[in-house]
Amino acid sequence: IGDDEKSLHSYPHQLSGGMKQRVMIASAVSAEPKILIADEPSTALDVIIQAKVLKLMKKELVKRGMTLIFITHDLSVVAGLCDRVVVMYQGKIIETAPVKKLFAEPEHEYTKKLLSAVPRVDKKVDRLMMNEQTRSRDDSVESIKSSSSNETIISFKDLHVEFEKRNGIFSSHKEITKAVNGVSLDLYKGEVLGLVGQSGSGKSTLIRSIAGLVKSKSGSIYYDNKDVLPANQKELRAIRRKIQMIFQDPYGSLNPRFVAGRIIAEPLINYGLMSGKDAYKKVRELMELVQLDPDWINRYPHEFSGGQRQRISIARALALEPEILLCDEPVSALDVLIQTDVLNLLKEIRSRMNLTMLFVSHDLAVVRYVADRVAVMKMGKIVELKTADDIYAKAEHPYTQQLLDAIPIPDPSVEQKRIRC
Known part of the structure; x- marks a missing residue:
């Protein structure tokens, strides 16, 4: 968490979002559970703090031999953290696969949409996949080019x-x-x-x-x-x-x-x-x-x-x-x-x-x-x-x-x- 002595005497409102999340992780693992359920633990964090929180979580899992159920809409996080993925849609499980297989060979259309919708820092695209309700309108739209000037x-x-x-x-x-x-x-x-x-x-x-x-x-x-x-x-x-x-x-x-x-x-x-x-x-x-x-x-x-x-x-x-x-x-x-x-x-x-x-x-x-x-x-x-x-x-x-x-x-x-x- 950082300055441990100072943090011990701090109230939640005096801690950053990442520090609060690390306090919650410490609280959750203190009882040495066999299963840890993490519900969107990194959603509200910036990328650097998110990376630190996920690294800490992974370290504690290995150290304590815990099982993690990680709930998220961020497939990029899933790629680096999880062994197996369960995809849910409208309250039902529609696909289950090892993480590498799911990313390489998704079977369900919804899973394919999720993977296609993720912006990537390592690749530049003109247009991301559209949701079904906007597809009919947007399919006719060509790649949008910059119209900026030097003014x-x-x-x-x-x-x-x-x-x-x-x-x-x-x-x-x-x-x-x-x-x-x-x-x-x-x-x-x-x-x-x-x-x-x-x-x-x-x-x-x-x-x-x-x-x-x-x-x-x-x-x-x-x-x-x-x-x-x-x-x-x-x-x-x-x-x-x-x-x-x-x-x-x-x-x-x-x-x-x-x-x-x-x-x-x-x-x-x-x-x-x-x-x-x-x-x-x-x-x-x-x-x-x-x-x-x-x-x-x-x-x-x-x-x-x-x-x-x-x-x-x-x-x-x-x-x-x-x-x-x-x-x-x-x-x-x-x-x-x-x-x-x-x-x-x-x-x-x-x-x-x-x-x-x-x-x-x-x-x-x-x-x-x-x-x-x-x-x-x-x-x-x-x-x-x-x-x-x-x-x-x-x-x-x-x-x-x-x-x-x-x-x-x-x-x-x-x-x-x-x-x-």
Whole structure:
């Protein structure tokens, strides 16, 4: 867990996600069980912490001779950890096989879909496999090519964002966290720029600063050659119309009291652009664009799946016809098939609307699929910036290489031979 003495006296909220998960592993193995059931133990972790947790779990299994039942939707993790795989679909077991056989010779169509839907860091593809419900529409879509230019649309100049933290309610001592520490970065019109790094590296804070959701300490953010940081509320409102955001959590980012139509129409109403029948018509068009049935317009968020909720979020973000989409981990909470659908949807919409995207993720395999260029962040700084192909083939910074090495590859013959620190 790290500093054992300090950790022993820490409360859960004082530990990172990876540390909490390691505490749970320690708790589970302390009784020396014969069987350990792990239910999605690495889903919410970044790739480096995930690799450490899985390495610890594997070490304890060998050391204690335990049997592990590992539940996950991440087939890349399965490839390196498991001996045998059971695939479930709609409450039934549809296929069982040794891990190498399942990856090499899947028999059931659903298993084939799962394997085809996994983005790979070691291979570049133009389009991932589609879910059956979107296949008929998307089969006609040709490979989507980059439409980016060399025209700068957003420019960060020596940006600093800091947060203060007190050590207690009555303490006068403050700890300063430098979430963004002197970032300078250009975003080109029409491109998808991937922003990657571990949890806490400053990725989300950086894009939230563009939208004015966090306050910058110093530096500049230029949009259309104008510094947005000194903007007043009226000016910021105009800027936000052109820069929209898709949040990470499809369950927490939608108002549970509003129906889908009201949620999607909210920006139109807020800006006084449409109301009544015009707004209703526009919402139905947006629902069709994101491949949702327009007849679901009066359903509440709890009546939709996670992937469908994220489509509602995308439709809401597109309502004002923005130039830029800020995507903050938009698929991290979704299973692999739904993730594939949403990624394909974002690529298609980007092509149709000539959107510029800043795509935040800790999953470099996902970023390789969507991005033209990739910026790597560590401790609030950009440590490497390259084209998507070059970042994977010619990574120079040790931290970038560490991120790449930590990503599991969905191939047991490769993954089980890899040695990680």
